[in-house]
Amino acid sequence: MINRPFREKAMFRERSSISMHYACTIAESARRNGLDADALLQQAGIDPSLCRRELCYANEPEQRMRISSEQFAALLLGYWVMADDEFLGMTASGSKHGTFALMARQAVMLKDLGAVYRHLSRFYRLFTDAFSLRLEENGAEARFVMDMHQQELDPDHTFADFFLLLWHRFPGWLIGRFTPLRAVHLTIPKPPHAREYALIFPGPVLYEQKELALVFDAELLQEPIVQTQETLGVHLDNAPHVWVSKPNIFPHYTRRVKNYLDNCSDFGAADMESAAAQLHVTSRTLRRKLTQEKTSFQALKDKARQDLAIKYLNQPELTLAQISQQLGFSDPAAFSRAFKQWMGVAPSHYRRG
DSSP states (O other), rough: OOOOSOOSOOOOOOOOOHHHHHHHHHHHHHHTOOOOOHHHHHHOOOOOOOHHHHHHTTTTTOOOOOOEHHHHHHHHHHHHHHSTTTTTTSSSSSTTTHHHHHHHHTTTTSSBHHHHHHHHHHHHHOOSEEEEEEEETTTEEEEEEEESGGGSSSSTTHHHHHHHHHHHHHHHHTTTTTTOSSSOSSSOOOOGGGHHHHHOOSSSEEOOOSSEEEEEEEEEEEEEOOHHHHHHHHHHHHHTHHHHSOOSSSSSSHHHHHHHTTTTTTTGOOOOOHHHHHHSSOOHHHHHHHHHOOOOOHHHHHHHHHHHHHHHHHHHTSHHHHHHHHHHOSSSHHHHHHHHHHHSSSSHHHHHH
């Protein structure tokens, strides 16, 4: 039996999705490293043919297909177990499965966020030559910098994207909050999948920078660690899903409407008026607040439906009629039209890959 520091016990209500770009680049890394990429995808519930289709739409982000964060987490875990490499085969020297958990068990005993980032730098200096980490402080601004030593081994920037996400979300979890970012610095030109970064990072992304970095308020370095060894155990049990699911970083009214939709048992009846009533505001006030937060009720409802549709389409026991009913569409044809508008393909084609 395989000893897994990260166990498959994700028990979240799945309502987030991820671009197939990341799944396909991980599969390509598996092929480059002599692994069975198709088996890896299938174990995660992903049809390998979707990656072949993904290549056809590489420069058309509006046509990109998406998978659930649960599937993506299963793909990550599958690679770590199959290759015994948490660096996904995208560096010259790998990192044995369980290395991150070892680092985390030390980090949870530290005093504050600054100590965690300094610990990350020291820890990975001992374990890898693939990259170096450092914390910089300059007045009111702090930067956590990652220097990749052989960036050509990460041609699609997947390793850099994932670990910048991890360096942000795990320390944030340790202090009990998802910290806002002043900026994220990437060394690459703006890629076709750039819109995905708005879902990954709570701050502006700057391209063609000299180095990879997370930029945030220096005062956050004093935030105390609030987690314990016990809560860390639960956190690692739910990793990597807990890292790739959307954190609760949305503005106030956007978050409240999303919570309303997440708990809505009848999407057909979900409308601005019922949401406003549940939030104890007028529909006019709610509309104005959402506009100020640069969104709308319909946009949030469409996104919730889209994410749920992806989840349901990956459950073969559900018919298209059942899915359309659960999502509040009048009939399967209406659902098919909406899904094609979201994804560029009909739901039946998405299901077949």
